[in-house]
Amino acid sequence: MINDYNMLSGIQKVAVLFSVVGEGLAMSLIKGLSKTQIRKIRSTLRSMDTVSFSVKKRVMEEFYFGFLSEDGEDKNGKAIQPFEFLHELTDEQLFALVDKEDPPVVAMTLAQLEPEKKMYILNKLEPAFKGEVLIELGSLEDVPLEGVIEVGARLKEKSTYLPKTTEFSRGGAKDIADALGGMESNDQERYMQTLQNENPELYKDVKKYFLTFEDIIESFPDNTKRALFVAADLGALALALKGLDQEVVDAIIDGQPQKRQAMYEPVEGAVSKKDVDNARKQIVDAAKQMEKDGEINIEDILSGGEMVE
Secondary structure, three states, X not given: OEOOHHHOOHHHHHHHXXXXXXXXXXXXHXXXXXXXXXXXXXXXXXXXXXXXXXXXXXXXXXXXXXXXXXXXXXXXXXXXXXXXXXXXXXXXXXXXXXXXXXHHHHHHHHOOOOHHHHHHXXXXXXXXXXXXXXXXXXXXXXXXXXXXXXXXXXXXXHHXXXXXXHHOOOHHHHHHHHHHHOOOHHHXXXXXXXXHHHOHHHHHHHHOOOOOHHHHHHHOOHHHHHHHHHHOOHHHHHHHOOOOOXXXXXXXXXXXXXXXXXXXOOOOXXXXXXXXXXXXXXXXXXXXXXXXXXXXXXXXXXXXXXXXX
16 A cells, blocks of 8 residues: 555656546646546556555645656646636626535535625525535535535536626526517416516516516606607507507507507407517517617616606
């Protein structure tokens, strides 16, 4: 058994690293290995005696590139940092990264962050879960070093699937709202009802970005509604207004220019819900276009921000 760390050559140290964390993870930590070097590491590992726990621990604590140099000297002098990628993520990306993870993983991640980012994530956690994370923070010394490396590598891989910064500025609720926008109205209603029942807080966040025709009627300032309805095709407008209270319809029509008022014809008789939904979607899409053009801010309107006519 190998009990003396100082007797190990550089390539033997790498072989020990391979044996502890696995070849795939070790290769992700030590970049630039050639096929010849990898074959030498495998051969060295097969020929080595059993390595004591204390020596393995010492190798794991070393964590330096350059083990493969012929004389065993540190070639680059740069320590391997499994969590270095965290510093490239925004606050919202960091929270998305640890969201749904177990308390030990969240605690391990928080331990790598500066105080401001650490508090940002902690403040977004549910109280009971936050307590579990804080307990884990106090006992990270008990986590095996190879476990820390494995978690770092897994989270680094996971981070590559996070939305980019520009796509992430509004977080998951915006993504859900965008997805809902492409659904049929019945599916939208079912999803939002389920979300309201199962996760009221997320429902509130999604509602800030999920615009419906009813939101336009109930929440939009009068001048914005006038602009939308005046720009709408009269036939589509008549369909969109189908089923609304007559008082609401009269108010909308009274806001139209006199020529359009004279041309307006309400839709008589029963019509398909799909046709009404499609007509209303045209007006919703027009409102979203107004936001893209910088004329309105839908989030401010739906979240109850103060509006001035």
